[in-house]
Amino acid sequence: MTILQTAPYSLSGRQYINGAWTSGHSQRTLDNRDPFTGEQLLAMPLASVDDLNDAYAAAQRAQQDWAATAPAQKTELLNKLARVIEQRAEEITTWLIKESGSTRIKAGFECNATLNLVRECAAMPFQVEGRILTSHKPGEQSFVFREPLGVVGVVSPWNFPLYLSMRSVIPAIALGNAVVLKPASDTAVTGGLLIAHLFEEAGFPAGVLNVVVGAGSEIGDAFVAHQVPSFISFTGSTDVGRNVGRIATGGQYIKRVALELGGNSPLIVLDDADIEVAAHAAVVGRFLHQGQICMSVNRVIVDRKVYPQFAALVAERVSKLKVGDPNLADTVIGPVINQAQLDGLLRKIDNAQGAGLKQLAGGQAAGLVLPPHVFGDVPADQELAAEETFGPLLPLVVAQDEQHALALANAGDYGLSSAVFTQDMARGLAFARKIVAGMTHINDITVDDQPNAPFGGEKNSGLGRFNGHYALDEFTRAHWVTWQAGGHHYPF
Structure with a gap:
């Protein structure tokens, strides 16, 4: 396919409300910077609660016409x-x-995954199905329709900002x-404003996004508590979730909610594993995007019989991992997102x-770039293994046998991948099947998200x-409708 040459988007640092670009009315401003170079990418006034009200009102006005639009x-x-995504x-x-x-x-992986997601969801308008039920009442016809929820509020994170915004926006x-859509402030462009430009170029009606x-x-609680949205899709930390x-x-306006939160994903190496394959997977699964992925390999649990060989291979x-400039094709470890994240690591x-x-393994941080660290023989209750680290730190935990490995895998409060x-x-x-998690992959990394497979945690x-x-079930509601010819025999 020939890719057309298109002029880059000109980002003006404005909110996108009702199909128009408008200045935010908060007294606060966003200083958006490249975490590797420190260069300012964008400065903009942030949105106020009044701007949020305008956005929800625009969505509410647009939704009924959009719902009635032919599949x-x-x-x-779509x-x-x-x-447009492919061209850009x-x-x-x-x-x-x-x-x-x-x-x-x-x-590149994130952009391609987003493209595949949009293509998969393009068929969704034709996949909405209802049911005809057997009625207990003579002469009655009973139907179940799947209806749109109305307005959906989406709060997205900074680690996979494009994909994790679009994963809710597109099916909705x-x-x-x-x-x-409210993107994370650290990724206001890739998690939000760039998406608005893509929708605008594709020709979606004003107010749909x-x-x-x-x-x-300033606007976080109001975003969720607002009267208009009937569904809130949040991806982020467990505490905020x-x-x-x-x-x-629990507020005045009760609504549906989907929460995609933190994880402490284990990768378990049993005593009959291909150790070289497992070691390779552990390194990729942990250090992709500096470990800043909710389903990243957060700890490796290794049978004691194969631990020495496995640890040496890791x-x-x-x-040999290249650390530094993220723009270079062979760099594996780039910067973490901000100074607060680095300080915690x-x-x-x-x-x-x-x-x-x-x-x-280890090394000194240079700016926000932290070299990959590996610690061996880590106790299961030590914070590196017991908590989500969200960075390039990998703990190796030794299991005595298979049953011990399973117990270690299920220990703790998380159950994502x-x-x-x-x-x-x-x-x-x-x-x-004995692991309490939403997803388990055999002989593969914990990081996977496919557009036709269920993604979520326990x-x-x-x-x-x-x-x-x-997603079709999440973003629509079941509506029971009956039809009765003539009158009923009522008791009074």
Whole structure:
């Protein structure tokens, strides 16, 4: 396919509300900077609660007409959006590198995953199905229709800003809803404003997508508590997600909520695993995007029989990873997102060293770039293994046997993704099904998200499922309708 040459978008630092670009009315401003170079990428006034009200009002006005739009027209616009993304792939990739600190490897992966998502969801307007039920009443016909929810509020994170925004935005809109999107401030462009430009170029009606860039402390609670949205899709930390859930279900206006939260994903290496394959997977699964992925390999649990060989292979592979400029094609470790994130990681490293943990790999931070760190023989209750680190730190935990490995994998409050390595398929399936998690991959990394497979977690990793017909259920409501010819025999 020939890719047309298109002029880059001119980002003016404005909110996108009702199809128009308008200045935010908060007294606060956003200073958006490249985490690798420190260069200012964008400065803009943030959104106020009044701007948020305008965005929700615009979405509410647009939604009914959009819901009534023919499925073929919705599909045509979604396919056009996919073509726009394809044509602007390099521009999108460059923004992901500059704004989120993505390596070129990760940014290309994210752009391609987003493109596949849009293409998959383009068929969704034709996949909405109802049911005809058998009625208990003579002469009555009973139907169940799937209806749009109305207006959907989406709060997205900074680590996979484009994809994790679009994962909620695209199915919601494909199914007849209108959306107000609030991206993370660290990735206001790739998580929000760039998406608005893509929708605008594709020709979506005004108000179907609205983007507000605002401080969580100023508009965050109001975003969730607002009367208009009937559904809040939140992706982010468990602590913030708890507050979102409380407001969404305990406030004046009760609404549906989907929470995709933190994880402490284990990768388990059983005693019959291909150790070289498992070591390679552990390094990729942990250090992709500097470990800043909710389903990243947060800890590796290794059977004691194969631990020495496994640890040596991991250390050798990590020592060869290129660290530095994320724009270079072969860089694996780029910058973490901001100074606060780096400070937290450095504290964990200091604590690990202070506790006498065996360090297998490491190095000094340069700016926001932290070299990959690996610690061996880590106790299961030490913070590196017990908590989500969200950075390039990998703890190796030793298990005495398979049952001990399973107990370690299920320990803790999270249950997002997981992986197990074994050369016995039956053993792998049996082990995988005993893990309390939303996703388990046998002989693969914990990081995977496919547009037709259910994505979501258990325990404190969240509520709800994304992708495919699972998203169809999340972003529509069941509406029971009956029809009766003539009159009933009522008791009075």
